[in-house]
Amino acid sequence: MDLAEALCSNPSVREFTDEPVSDEEVAALLEVARFAPSGGNRQPWRVAVIKEPSLRRALADLCGPVWSEYLAEGITGATPFSVVGPPPEIEPLGPQPNPLLDAIESVPVVLVVAADLGQIAMMDKDLARVPLTGGASVYPFVHSILLAARDRNLGGVMTTFLARAEPAAAPLLRLPDTWALASMVFLGHPVRRATKLTRRPVSDFAVIDRFDGVSFG
Ligand SMILES: Cc1cc2nc3c(=O)[nH]c(=O)nc-3n(C[C@H](O)[C@H](O)[C@H](O)COP(=O)(O)O)c2cc1C
Numbered sequence: 001m002d003l004a005e006a007l008c009s010n011p012s013v014r015e016f017t018d019e020p021v022s023d024e025e026v027a028a029l030l031e032v033a034r035f036a037p038s039g040g041n042r043q044p045w046r047v048a049v050i051k052e053p054s055l056r057r058a059l060a061d062l063c064g065p066v067w068s069e070y071l072a073e074g075i076t077g078a079t080p081f082s083v084v085g086p087p088p089e090i091e092p093l094g095p096q097p098n099p100l101l102d103a104i105e106s107v108p109v110v111l112v113v114a115a116d117l118g119q120i121a122m123m124d125k126d127l128a129r130v131p132l133t134g135g136a137s138v139y140p141f142v143h144s145i146l147l148a149a150r151d152r153n154l155g156g157v158m159t160t161f162l163a164r165a166e167p168a169a170a171p172l173l174r175l176p177d178t179w180a181l182a183s184m185v186f187l188g189h190p191v192r193r194a195t196k197l198t199r200r201p202v203s204d205f206a207v208i209d210r211f212d213g214v215s216f217g
Helices: 004-009 025-035 052-077 133-137 139-149 168-171
Strands: 045-049 108-114 155-159 178-187
Touching: 004 139, 025 045, 025 139, 025 178, 052 108, 052 168, 108 133, 108 139, 133 139, 139 155, 168 178
Parallel strands: none
Antiparallel strands: 045 108, 108 178, 155 178
């Protein structure tokens, strides 16, 4: 597949057929993704292939309340878990359906991607805001997994809800103290694949010279 076409046609897939994905296929995806860029080429990503059904259930159960909270904040019109401004007043929603979490035992592939923080140069760590740059040494790797999956007619989604439950998830995963949870990735054969992605046009987010400048594109 043409690279530009692949980049423009890789929607999130959250529903999978019963067709299994072999360990060899998962290994092949990681084999491609390992060529992702990272700061200083330190490759701080670590991957756990989660097979044990009870561990999958435990991780999903930790994500459930995060999902409900995310929806409750979103209903207010706020960006959920925004670091800008005060948190919104929310009405707790209670448990909410989620196709990935509800059937996590039957998702063909569940990966947890962690980052070894000791191997990340966090360029913005001393600024008076939350650091952003560190994730850039891990998320290109995750995206490469999804693109490699697309190349094999698999589909999937990068999620981050487990990161909010990191303190509880860490002992379950035996996550070393200086590592952080970056993503839980779900993969499989798509039940269906969206053909058209909804994204803002370039003129909406690109400008010439300065961020209050005229739009580019
Ligand atoms: C950093 C990041 C975090 C995400 N976290 C979640 C998540 O926790 N749960 C989920 O279902 N999808 C998650 N997604 C998937 C997004 O919802 C998805 O990329 C977006 O809605 C666009 O969907 P589309 O590519 O199908 O158009 C995440 C995506 C990214 C890039």
